[in-house]
Amino acid sequence: MLKATLRSFFAHKGRLLLSALAVLLSVAFVSGSLIFSDTVSRTFDRLFASTSADVTVAAKEGIDERLPTGVVQTVPAGLADRIGSVDGVKATHIDAAVENITVVDSTNKAVGPTTGAPTIATNWYVTERSPVKLTSGREPKRPGEALLDKDTADKKNVRIGDTLTVLAQPGSFKVEIVGIATFTTTNPGAALVFLDTPTAQTKLLGRPGVASSISVDAEEGVSDATLKQRIAAELGDAYELKTADEQAESAAAQLGGFLDVIKWVMLGFAGVAVLVGIFLIVNTFSMLIAQRTRELGLLRALGADRRQVRRSVLTEALLLGLVGSTLGLTAGIGLAAGLIGLMGLLGMNLSAAEMVVGVGTPASAYAVGVGVTFVAAYLPARRAARVSPMAALADSEVAGVGRPLRVRAIVGTVVAAAGAAALAGCAVSEKTATASSLLGLGVVLTLIATVVAGPLLVRPVIRVLGGAFPKIFGSVGRMSQRNALRNPRRTGATAAALMVGLALVGGLSIASASMTKSFDDQIDKTLGADFVVQNSNFMPFPQEITEKVQGVESAGTVVRQRFAPVALNLPDGKRVESTASGYDPQLDEAARITYASGDTAAALAPDSVAMDRKYAADHTVRIGSVLPAEFPGGQKARLTVGALTDMDQSGGPGMEGGLFMGLSTVEKYLPGGQDAALYVNAASGSDVKELRKGLETALDRYPQVQVRDQADYKELIRQQIAVMLYLVYALLGLAIVIAVLGVVNTLALSVVERTREIGLLRAIGLSRVQLRRMIRLESVVIAVFGALLGLALGMVWGVAVQQVLALEGLKAFAVPWGTIVAVVIGSVVVGLAAAVLPALRASRMNVLAAIAHE
DSSP, X not given: OHHHHHHHHHHTHHHHHHHHHHHHHHHHHHHHHHHHHHHHHHHHXXXXXXXXXXXXXXXXXXXXXXXXXXXXXXXXXXXXXXXHTSTTEEEEEEEOOBSBOEEEOTTSOBOSOSSSOOEEEEEOOOOTTOSEEEEEEOOOOSTTEEEEEHHHHHHTTOOTTOEEEEEETTEEEEEEEEEEEEESSOOOSOEEEEEOHHHHHHHHHSSTTEESEEEEEEOTTOOHHHHHHHHHHHHTTSEEEEEHHXXXXXXXXXXXXXXXXXXXXXXXXXXXXXXXXXXHHHHHHHHHHHHTHHHHHHHHHTTOOHHHHHHHHHHHHHHHHHHHHHHHHHHHHHHHXXXXXXXXXXXXXXXXXXXXXXXXXXXXXXXXXXXXXXXXHHHHHHHHHTOOGGGGGSOOOOTTTTOOOHHHHHHHHHHHHHXXXXXXXXXHOSSHHHHHHHHHHHHHHHHHHHHHHHHHHHHHHHHHHTTTHHHHHTHHHHXXXXXXXXXXXXXXXXXXXHHHHHHHHHHHHHHHHHHHXXXXXXXHHHBOOSEEEEETTSOOBOHHHHHHHHTOTTEEEEEEEEEEEEEEEOTTSOEEEEEEEEEOGGGGGTBOOOEEESOHHHHTSTTEEEEEHHHHHHTTOOTTOEEEEEEGGGEEEEEEEEEEXXXXXXXXXXXXXXXXXXXXXHHHHSTTOOBSEEEEEEOTTOOHHHHHHHHHHHTTTOTTEEEEOHHHHHXXXXXXXXXXXXXXXHHHHHHHHHHHHHHHHHHHHHHHHTHHHHHHHHHTTOOHHHHHHHHHHHHHHHHHHHHHHHHHHHHHHHHHHHHHHHTTTOOOOOOOHHHHHHHHHHHHHHHHHHHHHHHHHHXXXXXXXXXXXX
């Protein structure tokens, strides 16, 4: 049996190749994501471990800063001397570092990364742990001098002697580059500017005598943990103390968010590849077993029992899984190397020579590859085991043809009903978490139901789709339609591979279109200002930018917005951390706010706060409720609820509750913050175009901020949503690639199965052109069937997703008909492309050999 199995596998290796490609893609994305994330984690672990001080002393972290405030928490620089007297301290260093800066050259172009990595300005001092070393020029010694890292200098063509402008919170200032520093470790993609310590304290932190943190080196033989305990005993609990390991762990946790995004995106691709690949493998093995009915019957007649036959088929699947997994693991290493190269283009310099292939990666690769093929081949293997020895005496027949679909109808109906109930529950649910859970359950169940019941829809749908074929293409069209109808199970399984990808596209396209329309409606409804001045990456900007805007002659009302992290103790006993917005009193001139109770004056009064009505009701908050609050730095407050809004939204991520208050309250409890946005209206008698021109002229030397009107704001939202769409389209592309493999595989095996039939057709006058046309039409009708099935399912999912979005205030519903039509047209192209090779092979058959084929 083993010899027979191996001979069978290698005899059909060409037919199994396309299935192996599906396994390869699945494994490549799984192993590639694991290798890439392990490599980045290992690289940065070494970076953090080698550059972190033994102990770092900083201000208490306090409330989690969900959105940037621009406030730099500082500690007294005199702490360095106090800490230096602690037993076991070898040396202390004052750190004066900030990340909320922009550096521009003489042409007002930003000198720094454009990929989201920070531009960091800090004071210069050298230790064994310094991430850079001076490689040309000299160190900065007085105000007006600076070092720049070599990577940034090379990318932006900055040389020693050039003058740059640093836009920092206290104000902008010019520096001359007197030296270039080269990274001695991995460059995480940031731009580094170094100043002398007194200048850094004054120009970056706003005043002398303060530090962003104190770095402490331990004497030899003193552990970091011991030194931390000794310093804590000296300073008490007024400051945040971290060892090198804790500092590295904290930095790695921040990096983890970035890695998680990449990992889950790639695992999403792997999931789609696995799901679609299962259909391909099931179909391939089902057809191979159908074609080998006589062979399997002969084995049974020679004494092979059912277990041996089943084991034989599963062994072939195991071999297929091993080959696909091995190739996939190799491809995954290449994919990880490509990602590492891409990170290099984005400024994160990783070395492919240091690629980490952990023990878990090959284990995961083979578990996915072998597991997928084994599971997919199990049902065909059971079917093979049921082949009777008498089948060796009969003509080969296609297993499953003519068998009733009663069981599928019952199972499909039950699962579909359960899925529909889950989606209905999602639609009527009033809590986002519950609705999301029901949505996930409903999507899974309806997908399973469609796959199970798909063959039941083959005959009625394909009769309609191919109804015009006989009139247009004559007998060739009639035969192509009947070929697609011949085996509903096979046609359904082939179409299912394409259906999965298009269902995802349909659902997420509707979700994205609905989100876009909802945001457009909200902007039209709430934004009352002519222009919004905002940082391109939503970071706060220095006060001088606000002053420049206020100084524009054609500018009338200018309303400032700042963010303030706040923790509230609510009447229901819960403590929630969120981010409140602070506004100037003229807010009504910049925004259109609908109030359920109270008004803007009450909301912005000193020590008052406004809250979303629904959020307040969930936590038993009412007008006049006094809420104990805490701001960063330990500032305590008691805030009175002055107004409740009714805006159909409770705030986005990090801004739960829709909290806002007066700017005076924010400045009272969180002084030194920076503005996050400015809402500007034209002065009376001034033209809006004139205002825009004046704002852009005034802000010409500040490349980090942009002037946007309502149309610009809508376009910004569309661009952000488009990022999600690009991911969807990439998933679609992957699904289509595998689905095309499935259609090619099905048609190729179908051609082999119908060799004698094709020979007879050719013998009675069917031309090669007509034969190729027949196979192309069969492929197109299967592809369009899968597309329509997927789009119908996707539209149901899209409606359900929109109901979940509505709970977050995004109530508009939109269907991207252009995308739907394009997908249907694309499915025709997919069908034509998939039929090229099988049609060519069929047309090249020798007629006499085909007639004699068994």
